[in-house]
Amino acid sequence: MTQRNTDHRLDEIDRRILHALMDDARNTSSSTLAERAGVSGATIRNRIHRLEDAGIIRGYTTQVDFERAGRKLSNLYLCDVPITEREALAHGARAIPGVINVRTLMTGRRNLHVLAVGETTSDLRRIARQLTDIGIHIEDEDLLEEELFAPYGPFDPDDGSPTPEPNDFISLTGDASVVEVTVESGSPITGHSVEAAVRENILDKDTLLIAIERGGRVFTPHGDTIVKPDDIVTILSREGADVDALTAFRHPPDASSEQ
Known part of the structure; x- marks a missing residue:
């Protein structure tokens, strides 16, 4: 992609x-x-x-155990290529039959990793020759035994961290801060107008809503603007980005889970 x-x-x-x-x-x-x-x-x-x-999700892949799928061999080639030719050679390697993954590294030696699958060692030697023929220098290679994957930990919303985090944060002079936060369904401010949220002390007088992004559109909220779930709200907090300023936009924790 x-x-x-x-x-x-x-x-x-x-x-x-x-x-x-x-x-x-x-x-x-x-x-x-x-x-x-x-x-x-x-x-x-x-x-x-x-x-x-946005190109953040670039595709979906299937992890295959090639040894179980017909006793096939997976081989990892650790290669060294000139930086100026790295991208072109990576695409060239990917086009070789049997190559299933190509990884480029920013700097240093062994800056190109090529993973290939073959029926026999003869297939792997053929792939090695084709890599060499297009100008790729193979420094080392080995049969791949196992490859493990895990999701990126900081993306885990259930990591046990009790403190709500803003999407973005800018510290201003003095004690003021500009914070961007997503409104969660069931949060105290959900369904309230800005004016009602202030009147009911959901928002304190030192916290101002200065922008709302909703459905890809950004607008300035007024007193009668209703705050909805999934709104991305930019707030100015004169007391700084403390937890109290953010809890209005977060779903209250389940009391039973805290016991």
Whole structure:
């Protein structure tokens, strides 16, 4: 998939989706994710499409045990190529029959890793010759025994961290801060107008809503603006980005889970 230039910023729902898909994309349904995140299945599907369009989700792959699938051999070639030719040679290696993965490294030696599968050692020697023929220097190689995968830990929304995190944070002079946070379903401010949230002390007088992103559109909220789940809200907190300023936008913790 072609990479795209994007300024897409991940929020908690995006991170939850990515963690789940990295963990087990086959058995992760939109409805299951929606229930965990407290949003609709349509929201999850829209988020996945946005992540794909932004080039953040680049594709879905199947992990195959080639030894069990016909006693095939998996071989890893550790190669050294000139930096100026690295991209072209990587694409050339990927086109060789039997090559299933090519990984490029930024600097240093062995900056190109090529994973290939063959029926016999003769297949692997043929792949090695073809890599050499296109100008790739193989420094070392070995049969791959096992490859383990895991989702990226910081994307895990259930890592036990009790403190809500803002999507983005900018510290201003004095004690003021600009914070961007996603409104969770069931949060204290959900369904309230900005004016009502202040009147009912959901927002204190030192916290101002200065922007809301909703459905890809950014607008300035007014007193009668209703705050909705999945809104990405930018707030100005004169007391700094403390936990109290963010809890208005977060789903209250389950009291039973704290016991």
